[in-house]
Amino acid sequence: MKPLHAQYPFLDAAREAVEAADVDLARVVRSDEAVLTRALDRIETALDSGRVGDTHRRDRVELLSYPVARVLVSLVDQHILTRKYAAAEAATAHERLQAAFTEGDDLKSRDRERLTIQTLLTEFGMRQTVRETAEGYAVGVGTYLTYASDKREDQWRLVNRPLQDGEVELTEVELLALVEQAIEQRVADGLPLGVPEAIATHLEAERERLEERLADLDLTRDIDTVVPDLFPPCMSALLDQVQKGEHLEHHSRFAIATFLTTIGLTTDEIVDLFEVNPGFGEEATRYQVDHIRGKTSPTQYSPPACSTMQSYGDCVNKDNLCEQISHPLSYYEAKLDDADEDELIDWREEDEAATSES
Ligand code: SF4
Known part of the structure; x- marks a missing residue:
């Protein structure tokens, strides 16, 4: 399990790392207090601030807290929580990516593996429809609509964008905003999960706590x-x-x-x-x-x-x-x-x- 997986736990590589480690999620929720605490923290911070909070100092705890958080969100199974949680995971990743792209030297100095725009495009199946141009990026209109249609601001409406040969021009910042949307969809994908009884029973107190938080939330x-x-x-x-x-x-x-x-x-x-x-x-x-x-x-x-x-x-x-x-x-x-x-x-x-x- 690498630091990159802990930072971006929704990546395919992160999921594969968890599978390769043969982690028994039922055992984790039963006996790993640090993972459970961080999982709950991810969700509660999502409700409070629209982010999922600082990473745990141990990569293993940070990475495993992600699937456990998804299980908790599934147990509560309320649309508003699922949406806010997925949006918070995506917003947090987006901030980390922006920081990584602008502070690349800092990351290199810690000898960390880095994500690039190209690896992100490959991750989300956008590689074939996004190309780099002298000014930024040109994005196929289908891909653009898939990820920009949920955005409310006028700047994202197709009629307000230069469109040439079926491609929309974007800056790197705007492309990253589309990637954020792709991350949100990835996080929300499959939720609510079917949770085995053995796991659900152990998470009863956490589920109730989250339901109370939702009821109290200033909506x-x-x-x-x-x-x-x-x-x-x-x-x-x-x-x-x-x-x-x-x-x-x-x-x-x-x-x-x-x-x-x-x-x-x-x-x-x-x-x-x-x-x-x-x-x-x-x-x-x-x-x-x-x-x-x-x-x-x-x-x-x-x-x-x-x-x-x-x-x-x-x-x-x-x-x-x-x-x-x-x-x-x-x-x-x-x-x-x-x-x-x-x-x-x-x-x-x-x-x-x-x-x-x-
Ligand atoms: S009170 Fe709640 S459950 Fe009943 S109709 Fe209104 S929104 Fe729906």
């Missing part, structure tokens, strides 16, 4: 997009009731109001929405929403978790994604993540367009 961080078509079924149903002017119990009003404030609606926008409902006087609604968002109270409230929604009877019309999440915000975040760019038209932008057309 409100990055959401500022209002696309009702992607709302979780429970919130769609509540919004529908509001707009039909039906009476909502206090807990239901609280759930939909906290959800809408959390995803970025202003108090005015929510008041406008609720105005059609006879149960909502403007003043009372404005007061309640300002209170929820922490403007007139010391607390900014979050929407209830699925378990609370279920106990109040607000969890309705569950679909397949509902089986994989524990919070309506996780549902919405997963939907936003999986949506095509075309689907992500913010409700407020649609309204503005309609107003300016009329």
Whole structure:
């Protein structure tokens, strides 16, 4: 097991090194505390910071913590965790690669094996469709779309890129960003794994700990997009009731109001929405929403978790994604993540367009 395998445990060579060492994963989770601790650390750091943390000083521990982390992620089996974990492994590798390419001398001085762009392209089956040019790289459009389609920024949209003879021009930095995407896909590939009972039993405490972390997670961080078509079924149903002017119990009003404030609606926008409902006087609604968002109270409230929604009877019309999440915000975040760019038209932008057309 080489340092390179520990640094980049998703590589084929790293997997082969683990196989060649004939490692018994059941024995590792039973008796190797250092590996288990680092595996848990990989995932918890992924949730906290979008990276998987510093490498363990022992290459063996670092390398084996990767398959054990994948087992843990599989046991929890929640879309949001799988996605955040895979993205964190990829982001960490990306940072290491960038550092390695800019600080090559430092790595050589420690006599370490190095990854090159060419070995990475071979690793991810991109060698045939990427070629070096005087300015950077030319990437076949098929390969480009495979790895750039999940990127949201305008710069990655094909219409915004020079395209010549079926190739897209990229800088080295941009090519590395595509490699990061390939790494994320590699890490997520095959998850959730089928975990033998003998291993699952030993990881019961770690699984529960991760589930608690997920339930506590502040899922409100990055959401500022209002696309009702992607709302979780429970919130769609509540919004529908509001707009039909039906009476909502206090807990239901609280759930939909906290959800809408959390995803970025202003108090005015929510008041406008609720105005059609006879149960909502403007003043009372404005007061309640300002209170929820922490403007007139010391607390900014979050929407209830699925378990609370279920106990109040607000969890309705569950679909397949509902089986994989524990919070309506996780549902919405997963939907936003999986949506095509075309689907992500913010409700407020649609309204503005309609107003300016009329
Ligand atoms: S499982 Fe959660 S997200 Fe799905 S409908 Fe129920 S409360 Fe909403």
